[in-house]
Amino acid sequence: MGESLFAARGYAGVGMREIAASVGLSKSSLFHHFPTKLVFYGEVLDRALERLERALCEETEHPGAPAEQLDHWIASIVGTLAESAPVARLLLRSMVDEDPFPPIEFEPEGRESMPFERRLEAVIDRFRRLLEHGIEEGVFRPVSVGDAIQTTIGAIVFHFASGDLGEALIGEPIFSGSAVERRRQEVSNFIRRGLLA
Numbered sequence: 001m002g003e004s005l006f007a008a009r010g011y012a013g014v015g016m017r018e019i020a021a022s023v024g025l026s027k028s029s030l031f032h033h034f035p036t037k038l039v040f041y042g043e044v045l046d047r048a049l050e051r052l053e054r055a056l057c058e059e060t061e062h063p064g065a066p067a068e069q070l071d072h073w074i075a076s077i078v079g080t081l082a083e084s085a086p087v088a089r090l091l092l093r094s095m096v097d098e099d100p101f102p103p104i105e106f107e108p109e110g111r112e113s114m115p116f117e118r119r120l121e122a123v124i125d126r127f128r129r130l131l132e133h134g135i136e137e138g139v140f141r142p143v144s145v146g147d148a149i150q151t152t153i154g155a156i157v158f159h160f161a162s163g164d165l166g167e168a169l170i171g172e173p174i175f176s177g178s179a180v181e182r183r184r185q186e187v188s189n190f191i192r193r194g195l196l197a
Contacts (some may be wrong), residue, residue, distance in 0.1 A: 001042040005186065007086035010093050012042050019158040045094050045116035048087045053123050055080045066134030067192060072126065074156065074188050082180040088160030095153075111140060140195040145148070155187045 005014045005022060016037050020030040034040035049126055055076040064072070081088045094116075114133035158168060159174065160183075166174045174178060 003086040003090055007089040010097055042114045044048050049116050049119040052080050059181050066139045071188050075184050079186040088157050092157050092161040141197040159183050
């Protein structure tokens with residue numbers, strides 16, 4: 001509910017009346033459950049991140065060497081984003097749009113973070129720990145962990161958010177089975193080559 005609208009037009013481009021109509025509620029009924037559009041938007045983001053977090057948690061139940069764990073994480077994120085077309089665009093918009101939230105701070109001072117921010121922080125922190133562990137073990141070369149995280153997010157999320165451009169570049173729908181599998185392999189190989197010692 002709301003993912004497709006926010007993914008297509010961002011926070012500022014969607015009104016509560018339109019959201020209510022899309023789910024068959026009156027605007028006042030929607031406000032009964034969500035007192036502001038900001039609260040609703042935060043909930044939509046949190047649900048999208050919850051699916052990613054759940055998939056990543058399942059992957060950590062299968063411990064292995066850092067490079068194998070990295071492959072599992074990439075496959076998990078690719079698979080999760082491939083299941084729902086609007087999620088990648090929604091997440092990309094939330095990361096680059098300046099409104100409606102202040103910039104995400106991973107140790108916010110003086111303000112309560114939103115649930116989706118805490119969930120995003122948890123997902124990124126797990127990935128950070130995996131990279132740091134791989135560096136400590138000598139499996140990954142010493143890299144800027146923050147840059148490696150940014151590169152991985154860009155390589156995965158942008159692909160599934162790219163729409164017509166992505167389809168024109170790869171020559172087929174980005175959500176087709178063959179394109180999803182190729183993306184998983186490409187990202188795994190690309191990130192591995194950049195990280196392996």
